[in-house]
Amino acid sequence: MSLPDEMEVVEIAGSGGPEVLTPARRPVPHPGAGEVLIRVAWAGVNRPDALQRAGMYAPPPGASDLPGLECAGEVVAVGEGASWRVGDMVCALLPGGGYAEYVVTPGAHCLSVPKGMCLQQAAALPETYFTVWTNVFDRGGLQAGEVFLVHGGSSGIGTTAIQLAREWGARVFTTAGSDEKCAECERLGAERAINYKTEDFGAILKDVGGADLVLDMVGGRYIPENVKLLKEDGRLVMIAFLGGPKAELNFAQVMVKRLTITGSTLRPQSDAAKADIAKSLKTNVWPLMEVGKVGPIMDQSFPLPEAAKAHARMESSAHIGKITLKVAGG
Numbered sequence: 001m002s003l004p005d006e007m008e009v010v011e012i013a014g015s016g017g018p019e020v021l022t023p024a025r026r027p028v029p030h031p032g033a034g035e036v037l038i039r040v041a042w043a044g045v046n047r048p049d050a051l052q053r054a055g056m057y058a059p060p061p062g063a064s065d066l067p068g069l070e071c072a073g074e075v076v077a078v079g080e081g082a083s084w085r086v087g088d089m090v091c092a093l094l095p096g097g098g099y100a101e102y103v104v105t106p107g108a109h110c111l112s113v114p115k116g117m118c119l120q121q122a123a124a125l126p127e128t129y130f131t132v133w134t135n136v137f138d139r140g141g142l143q144a145g146e147v148f149l150v151h152g153g154s155s156g157i158g159t160t161a162i163q164l165a166r167e168w169g170a171r172v173f174t175t176a177g178s179d180e181k182c183a184e185c186e187r188l189g190a191e192r193a194i195n196y197k198t199e200d201f202g203a204i205l206k207d208v209g210g211a212d213l214v215l216d217m218v219g220g221r222y223i224p225e226n227v228k229l230l231k232e233d234g235r236l237v238m239i240a241f242l243g244g245p246k247a248e249l250n251f252a253q254v255m256v257k258r259l260t261i262t263g264s265t266l267r268p269q270s271d272a273a274k275a276d277i278a279k280s281l282k283t284n285v286w287p288l289m290e291v292g293k294v295g296p297i298m299d300q301s302f303p304l305p306e307a308a309k310a311h312a313r314m315e316s317s318a319h320i321g322k323i324t325l326k327v328a329g330g
Contacts, residue, residue: 005028006025006028008328009100018053018307031078033079036078036092037077037103038073042071042324042325043068045310047217050314059096060095064100067099069266072089073327083108099327100327101328109278117289124321124322137164138277142213147208147209149211150175151216159320160294163294171208172190172191177197178197217238228253235260237262296321299321
């Protein structure tokens with residue numbers, strides 16, 4: 001396949017708001033050993049992209065400085081040792097570089113586009129499903145019958161966590177910022193969606209005996225509330241700090257209830273760790289996706305040159321589910 005020398009991209013011109021996202025041209029990258037080059041049809045938009053744009057989340061060493069942590073498209077070149085073939089349609093977790101017509105990523109971080117799913121939907125899968133699987137099931141150890149609380153239920157992470165926890169037989173509770181968002185969360189399988197602007201999520205969880213597991217992307221004042229509402233041997237998993245990373249906490253509660261507090265970020269993890277998550281998803285989640293039991297909830301899409309509008313929508317928190325960018329041939 002003949003490839004161009006240059007490609008259209010959106011780069012970060014300098015730390016700041018959405019307006020610093022700037023269309024540009026860059027050389028087309030080439031895959032190294034174990035890597036694949038993907039012609040990007042669609043790219044997902046995620047909170048870490050905005051943090052990077054704001055100068056608060058630097059790419060790991062060796063990663064592209066372009067934003068974009070997930071995509072779907074066609075494999076157009078294969079490095080030595082990669083298991084994919086030219087022409088394969090994949091969705092992929094990326095170390096960066098997704099806001100571009102072409103991107104390189106380890107072949108082990110790619111998954112086949114699920115049967116019956118379009119490329120736009122597939123582009124909305126990797127970042128959220130990798131994150132939810134490793135934090136809710138690997139770190140959090142969610143089991144059938146347990147009470148699970150996920151904050152931010154209408155986000156990409158939240159809508160994914162609700163569906164997967166529901167399929168695992170958990171009792172799912174969530175918080176969201178409007179009655180419309182709460183209704184969508186309950187449609188997806190939440191037993192109770194709590195409008196945090198008008199209701200006390202701590203009191204509601206205590207009324208059902210507390211939570212076994214909390215997945216929190218808010219932090220700040222939510223942290224002590226999460227600890228209070230956890231049952232004995234409960235687990236708190238932190239994945240972001242939209243409300244700030246600091247809180248005053250009574251650790252006597254942690255000791256008395258034998259709580260576990262943990263957390264992770266996905267991007268800095270090793271290639272091997274991400275490959276293991278991909279294998280788990282292929283085994284445990286992709287079969288559910290291919291029969292329509294779980295899948296991405298889609299919000300708005302924007303052309304790649306309008307990435308700034310996509311970021312503005314995400315940061316408005318008006319969206320429900322995933323925002324995507326139409327790139328090449330989408």
